[in-house]
Amino acid sequence: xxxxxxxxxxxxxxxxxxxxxxxxxxxxxxxxxxxxxxxxxxxxxxxxxxxxxxxxxxxxxxxxxxxxxxxxxxxxxxxxxxxxxxxxxxxxxxxxxxxxxxxxxxxxxxxxxxxxxxxxxxxxxxxxxxxxxxxxxx
Numbered sequence: 001x002x003x004x005x006x007x008x009x010x011x012x013x014x015x016x017x018x019x020x021x022x023x024x025x026x027x028x029x030x031x032x033x034x035x036x037x038x039x040x041x042x043x044x045x046x047x048x049x050x051x052x053x054x055x056x057x058x059x060x061x062x063x064x065x066x067x068x069x070x071x072x073x074x075x076x077x078x079x080x081x082x083x084x085x086x087x088x089x090x091x092x093x094x095x096x097x098x099x100x101x102x103x104x105x106x107x108x109x110x111x112x113x114x115x116x117x118x119x120x121x122x123x124x125x126x127x128x129x130x131x132x133x134x135x136x137x138x
Contacts, residue, residue, distance in 0.1 A: 015044035029108035032124030
């Protein structure tokens with residue numbers, strides 16, 4: 001699946017379409033360079049799920065937790081600042097990744113050996129005209 005995002009106004013529609021197409025998937029590995037829109041996409045996902053909390057990058061906290069309108073939990077990870085997978089092990093990543101809740105993981109390449117096999121790979125890139133491309137690979 002692919003989506004071209006022309007501007008921020010289209011993002012909520014892309015997030016809604018993303019949800020229609022993911023089925024029962026729970027783990028999402030978000031790949032792409034800094035500034036390409038990974039956190040902005042998670043904000044749009046959270047809004048689709050009725051999250052009322054402020055959604056921001058968990059760069060310093062490593063993980064943020066959001067409650068959806070239906071009482072579900074979304075976990076948002078940012079592994080940019082960690083040195084290796086040992087740091088993720090130290091805070092108990094297993095409880096998050098295998099707890100049955102949705103997990104959106106930025107910089108998954110930093111903890112590649114810990115990412116569950118069933119994770120959906122979401123690739124973000126910037127096109128030459130400034131638009132964004134989101135491509136899902138399962």
